[in-house]
Amino acid sequence: MGAGPGGIAAGVKLKQAGISNFVILERAEDVGGSWHENHYPGLEVDIPSLAYQYSFARNPNWSKLFASGPEVKRYHVAVARRFGLYPHIRFGACVLSEEWDERRHCWILHLADGTQTTARFVVSAVGAFISPKEDPGIPELAEYRGKLQRPSEWDDDYDLTGKRVAIIGTGASSVQITPSIAGRVGSLTVFQRTPVWCVPKPNPRIPRAVQTVLRTPGLQAAIHGSALVVVDAALRVMSNTPMPVVRPTLRAVDATAIRGYRAMLRLMVRDPQVRAALTPDYGPIAKRPTANTGYLLAFNRDNVELVTDPIERFTADGIRTRDGVERGFDMVVLATGYHVFSDPETYTPGMVIGRDGVDLGKFFTEHGLQAYQSVALPILPNRWTLVGPYSWSGSGWHAFVEMTADHAVRAISEARRRGATFVAIRQSAHDAYHERIYRHGEAMRYYLAELNAHVPTYYRNSQGDSTYIRPTGFFAARRAHHRFPFSDYEFDIRTA
Structure with a gap:
């Protein structure tokens, strides 16, 4: 769901894993997500362009140190075309709600046009900024x-x-x-x-000579990696x-x-x-x-x-x-x-209904935002979220939606290898992870909810928690997404 940076990453990763039977549902009429919807005056990235791109599609030809919105949009279109994603995309397909079908081990997706579609596996790539606030909260x-x-x-x-x-x-x-x-x-x-x-x-504009140097294999990765280390x-x-x-x-x-x-x-x-x-x-x-x-x-x-x-x-x-x-x-x-993805209010009742009829919005309201490695919940089988609770790890968006997409595709590929129709993170693995990440977030909660409690910020949600940020860092997160033990998941086969 979604053809922004996360959806493009997931589509490319699925194709690289040899999986071609997938569809990308996108509510807009082209790829790019926020970079398609937003085209206001002065729009540009707020981190250097070299850090705002996929590792599998590095661009040495950025025109400026901080690329403009139209240039970033063109980049996403080019990547989607280069990797053959357009035939997989259904534009104008806005998903209103998701419902888990336990008997068939699949998700029923209800679309805004009144139709439904089913999927064995679902990857939610709706991003960090789900939708603009229509009501600014100002009367009249x-x-x-x-x-x-x-x-x-x-x-x-x-x-x-x-x-x-x-x-x-x-x-x-x-x-x-x-x-x-x-x-x-x-x-x-x-x-x-x-x-x-x-x-x-x-x-500044990036001179052609510098663009030529940036074509050196491994150079952009080294520059970006050095910044991530800091x-x-x-x-x-x-x-x-x-x-x-x-x-x-x-x-x-x-x-x-x-x-x-x-x-x-x-x-x-x-x-x-x-x-x-x-x-x-x-x-x-x-x-x-x-x-x-x-x-x-x-x-x-x-x-x-x-x-x-x-x-x-x-x-x-x-x-x-x-x-x-x-x-x-x-x-x-x-x-x-x-x-924003880190607010419980974003997940309205009825939006996602999982195992045993559990409503994701009510679950987050009652228990707080949580997810194993930020992507999976026991109540949501066969489903992964690319930007979930405690997910942002200090990198550009592309770097971390790549690794969360890797997690989802790795789990899906293992299910296909086993012939499994059901994949869910085990409750014990989920709870152990959440306890660990919550403990590591103590300093961030102090900073946001005590020291700076007076300032409104989406880094701190309405429950006083800092679920926007993954406190353990980028490299630990990448290792975990690439190497999580399959024993943390339960796999099953539909028998009826």
């Missing part, structure tokens, strides 16, 4: 008569020139949109609930250090980082009141940090305003804040975020 949105824009549904034909524009939110998409349109619009007002960490991001070491140190050491260390790191950020703001933002409003009072990794050279500089423009007063409601002509001020806007951008 329907009363607004101007143009509404969402990063995931951007109307490129709308002429921004000279318009009065508002952006609600200061997350990753807002940080990219703001400097991209500030010079075109008549006025731009950014409504900020929480200041974001945003550091300069030089983005990130991996930081995660492992954090998860293995005794808490009496962790607490004062993290407090000192955050305090030092905030002082350093204030100093940087003095160099980049002229107005002292604006600088103060842009200064975070939380640690640099408590909320997704961003990088964009133009974002902070945009607040030096005469036509850009930062508003920190809470929004009371929409009006027919614009937005009213709680201080009684009403501002009129021709266009409002709702950069208010996504439903």
